Amino acid sequence: MYEGVVQDLIDELGRLPGVGPKSAQRIAFHLLQADPTDIRRLVEVLVEVTEKVRFCSLCGNVSAQELCRICSDARRDPSVLCVVEEPKDVVAIEKTREFRGRYHVLGGAISPIEGIGPDDLRVKELVTRLASDDVTEIILATDPNLEGEATATYLARLLKPMGLRVTRLASGLPVGGDLEYADELTLGRAFEGRRLLDV
């Protein structure tokens, strides 16, 4: 145990995701020895983030404004909506530069163990949005694990009766990798999702 405020700092850092007690200690001592102006900058950013950043009222992504950059961009295709779990999934998909539609961030996946049901996710907002927007296709891009699949199935059942085209991202082999290194489950999925080659 360290004295007073140093231990408080270590405890607070240790509550961050992915930071264990050893890392917390290392970061704390790094901060103690760092240039005071750097630290002031860090503090300012932290304060700014908590005060200014909010969530887009339409899609739920992090945003500096009422509407996020993507939702307020008129060039984006309003007919396709991609449903993801977290804001970081939006960033991942945006990096592909392939998707020109808009997003809807759920804020997680259905997981009874963690006490998360549809009412804890932004499902109601999604349904409201679909009633007013011109969306014709929904792409379900939740994680390819049990909870993500369950969430996708739930949404598909909810949205299909609304006469929408509901699709799910494909699972399969990583591009640029070797077939031999794929695990059996992924390889099995790739077989199920195989497609006809147009030549």
Place this chain on the structure above:
Amino acid sequence: MHVTRLSLTDFRSYPAVEIELVPGATALVGPNGQGKTNLVEAVGYVAALSSHRVATDAPLIRLGCRRAVVRAGVSRAGRQILVELEIVSGAANRARVNRAPVPRTRDVLGLLRTVSFAPEDLTLVKGDPDGRRRFLDDLLVARAPRFAGVRSDYERVLKQRNTLLKSIKQGKGDIRTLDVWDDQLAAVGAELLAGRRYLVHLLAPYVTEAYREVAGGQGDALIEYRGSLGPEILADPRPGRDALRAHLLEAMARRRPVELERQVSLVGPHRDDLVLQLGPFPAKGFASHGESWSYALALRLGSYQLLRADIGPDGDGEPVLILDDVFAELDSGRRDRLAALVKDAEQVLVTAAVPEDVPEVLSGDRIRVGQGEALRVDR
């Protein structure tokens, strides 16, 4: 296949130990509590990535240490494989094969195969169904490592669904989401069920044969998979996954009111059992102590023969046999017959407290275990 070398660091009671192993029979002899079982447990851990003695990895790490390392040299189909496992407390374990890290520790499964006999095996016959389900699932993973993923997915789906059933009863859960967990349980459950059903079909004749040999030609042992789906659906030894999935969904729909009332999942492979018949009677409750032992040995010997016959993609499916303190439990007839049945296996590792507990036909190599050391005895 056989293990050529085993080296342990901070595993159980050992700060550091290394033994060379040879094909044929090796007896590890030493007083109780000196670490014989720890050595064969490490061999089993390399094969299954879990220990039959404990549910978690924590007890495998020597007290006060952060990690344990198990290294095993395996000779298989003329190839030398070095498997290195690092068991870390409070973090993910790491594995290397031939000095190269593997992406997932699970990739090590299937490289080494073992079949272990232990005094606790008697509970396979006398105990509850969960022990027999574990027996089947372990064997399933040994034959086809991809089932390790199916098994852990199934456990997770079950936990999610049971939690949901409980929270619905408390008025917190959303009953509309029960359907999606039914779907998940049916999908993963059908895969596990199909795997187990076919495994039992393959294993049954070997167990019948092994029982006859161990029991000295008396009694007909017949194993049968009994599921919550009913015998007519499981009559087909290779049921289609889609059909099983539909049956599971149908059964869940039928039992939903009861499940909601009792707040547990009542349909699926977690409710199934491996029924052990001895002639017209179930072994549990009807078999004598000796017959129960014969049955337990027959299940292990049958597993050994099944794996041996299944060469697999890597060639050489013959597992290493581990006989941990079993001979002391058996009467002389069973002891001699078991010894005769395993003596020609490629590698047999026997542990015993006293040399007299090792049958003569298995007195090959001898290693004395005591005081944190394991030393070969020149004879």
